[in-house]
Amino acid sequence: MxxxxxxxxxxxxxxxxxxxxxxxxxxxxxxxxxxxxxxxxxxxxxxxxxxxxxxxxxxxxxxxxxxxxxxxxxxxxxxxxELAAVVEADPFRGVPVTEDVRLCVAFLTEPLPAALALPARSARGDVEVIAATEGEAFIVGRIIGGRPVGAPDPVFGKDWTGETTVRFFHTTAKILAAARKG
Structure with a gap:
């Protein structure tokens, strides 16, 4: 099952x-x-x-x-x-992590628009979509001026009508490990 x-x-x-x-x-x-x-x-x-x-x-x-x-x-x-494939893909390899950088996975209900050129960055520069699959967008979030990282949805474009939920990449790996223990 x-x-x-x-x-x-x-x-x-x-x-x-x-x-x-x-x-x-x-x-x-x-x-x-x-x-x-x-x-x-x-x-x-x-x-x-x-x-x-x-x-x-x-x-x-x-x-x-x-x-x-x-x-x-x-x-x-x-x-x-599917969660294992997300963790194994690890498109964050080589991304320098500092105290102001957050590596996130946005789980999607529908694929991003085919016309969205990656990497895509928010106007403020705090959200950068560096890669995507049919069901996930991989995001490098940056804390700028002490302000938290914004939502990724605006970066996806006005035509995208899906829903997301976001998890830190390291949390996604922990969720996978916990799910496998079942």
């Missing part, structure tokens, strides 16, 4: 606090098996005995979370194998 990794957006941000015990219980209510979570930022591992496809599973989980929590929770699903 496939082990899924649900990467949730907008969980445990100001005004939207959800204890992981509650989140795991909400996943279990859907008949999902082996439900586990990793850290407080909305990473849930599970199997689906019903064998639903990715789109249906994401829709069902998102609807259930919205109803139970009272706010929308975009759900981006990856298999353990």
């Amino acid at each position: 496939t082990t899924w990794v649900a990467l949730l957006r907008a969980v445990n941000v100001p005004g939207r606090q959800v204890r992981m015990e509650r989140l795991r219980a909400l996943f279990a209510e859907l008949g999902l098996a082996g439900v586990r979570s990793y850290i407080q930022s909305g990473n849930v591992f599970f199997q689906d005995p019903a064998g639903r496809d990715r789109a249906e599973l994401a829709r069902v989980i998102s609807a259930h979370l919205r109803e139970a929590l009272g706010f929308p929770v975009p759900v981006l699903l990856r298999t353990v194998e």
Whole structure:
């Protein structure tokens, strides 16, 4: 049976606090098996005995979370194998890391526009998309003038209508390791 990794957006941000015990219980209510979570930022591992496809599973989980929590929770699903490919790709090799640099993976619900030339940088210069796959954008974030790194979505262009959730690259590797322990 496939082990899924649900990467949730907008969980445990100001005004939207959800204890992981509650989140795991909400996943279990859907008949999902082996439900586990990793850290407080909305990473849930599970199997689906019903064998639903990715789109249906994401829709069902998102609807259930919205109803139970009272706010929308975009759900981006990856298999353990897909997450491993993200970590193994490591397009950040050779990127100098300083205290002002953050290496991030933006998980995407749809591919970036084909016309988006990479690398692409935000107007402020704090977000630089250096590479992308069909489901991920690899971002070098820079803290400029003490201001946190902005959202990557504006860099993707006005025609891009998908959703994202972002994880630090080192956190993505830890999520993968935790998912494999199941």
